[in-house]
Amino acid sequence: MRYSRQREALLDLLRSTKSHPDAEWLYTGLRKEYPNISLGTVYRNLRQLTEAGEIIELCYGNISHFDGDISPHYHMKCNNCNRIYDIPISSVSINLSGTDNFEVDTINLVINGTCRNCQ
Amino acid sequence: MRYSRQREALLDLLRSTKSHPDAEWLYTGLRKEYPNISLGTVYRNLRQLTEAGEIIELCYGNISHFDGDISPHYHMKCNNCNRIYDIPISSVSINLSGTDNFEVDTINLVINGTCRNCQ
DNA sequence: GAGATAACGATAACGATTATCGTTATTGGC
DNA sequence: GCCAATAACGATAATCGTTATCGTTATCTC
Numbered sequence: 001m002r003y004s005r006q007r008e009a010l011l012d013l014l015r016s017t018k019s020h021p022d023a024e025w026l027y028t029g030l031r032k033e034y035p036n037i038s039l040g041t042v043y044r045n046l047r048q049l050t051e052a053g054e055i056i057e058l059c060y061g062n063i064s065h066f067d068g069d070i071s072p073h074y075h076m077k078c079n080n081c082n083r084i085y086d087i088p089i090s091s092v093s094i095n096l097s098g099t100d101n102f103e104v105d106t107i108n109l110v111i112n113g114t115c116r117n118c119q
Numbered sequence: 120m121r122y123s124r125q126r127e128a129l130l131d132l133l134r135s136t137k138s139h140p141d142a143e144w145l146y147t148g149l150r151k152e153y154p155n156i157s158l159g160t161v162y163r164n165l166r167q168l169t170e171a172g173e174i175i176e177l178c179y180g181n182i183s184h185f186d187g188d189i190s191p192h193y194h195m196k197c198n199n200c201n202r203i204y205d206i207p208i209s210s211v212s213i214n215l216s217g218t219d220n221f222e223v224d225t226i227n228l229v230i231n232g233t234c235r236n237c238q
Numbered sequence: 239g240a241g242a243t244a245a246c247g248a249t250a251a252c253g254a255t256t257a258t259c260g261t262t263a264t265t266g267g268c
Numbered sequence: 269g270c271c272a273a274t275a276a277c278g279a280t281a282a283t284c285g286t287t288a289t290c291g292t293t294a295t296c297t298c
Contacts, residue, residue: 001275002265003265038279044256059178062183099206101234105198115221183286
């Protein structure tokens with residue numbers, strides 16, 4: 001993967017937020033610095049970075065969101081405002097007993113509910 | 120919601136399998152009994168049944184899968200064959216401590232890894 | 239059985255994502 | 269530093285899952 005300014009800016013922007021944005025949000029943000037950047041470039045780089053393991057793709061509600069934080073953690077999604085919050089891995093303990101003969105790779109946990117702001 | 124033969128057949132088909140199928144699979148299956156059924160009908164009824172809480176919509180990899188089993192349980196997804204397996208709720212114990220002020224509605228847990236067949 | 243209308247089938251429209259293609263930018267060897 | 273090779277770009281067309289439209293059919297209520 002050869003260096004590109006656009007990909008670097010995308011990675012910087014994604015790492016600078018905790019909002020788990022989608023491609024459109026990133027595109028809008030990048031256009032401030034790169035007014036001619038193409039939406040295709042955003043999608044291409046999001047896919048490359050995901051495949052390289054530098055970012056994580058989250059799938060909530062049939063559109064992809066992205067997370068620049070690749071350290072293990074879980075998510076909380078508010079059913080009202082659709083915001084996605086992080087849950088530190090230390091706040092959850094998961095105990096598996098019946099997954100016999102299944103080789104566990106990653107654990108994906110999403111708590112759906114209502115966040116403080118929306119109550 | 121008025122009765123319809125097509126919706127009833129869809130519900131029967133979905134409840135008869137543990138494969139967590141997508142719309143296309145259900146469409147293909149229904150065409151054996153209803154050769155003229157429309158794909159739009161499948162989608163319309165899947166949405167209605169989901170909204171009515173009679174089935175559950177699962178989102179893995181940007182295409183919707185459906186589950187006729189609405190009793191609480193979790194899922195295991197094989198990264199190799201993409202099959203989705205059920206995990207009984209009794210096999211997992213989840214302990215939340217840091218979700219302060221978040222009103223929990225549902226818990227969505229997916230274990231990604233390699234199933235017995237694919238090892 | 240008749241009128242009201244939900245649901246149908248066929249198909250067009252939509253929105254997110256991916257592919258194409260000619261041009262531009264990065265890189266490694268001279 | 270320059271040049272050739274080519275990865276990545278921007279613009280845009282194509283794809284694919286899903287939703288909306290619309291005239292017709294089936295279900296339900298009286």
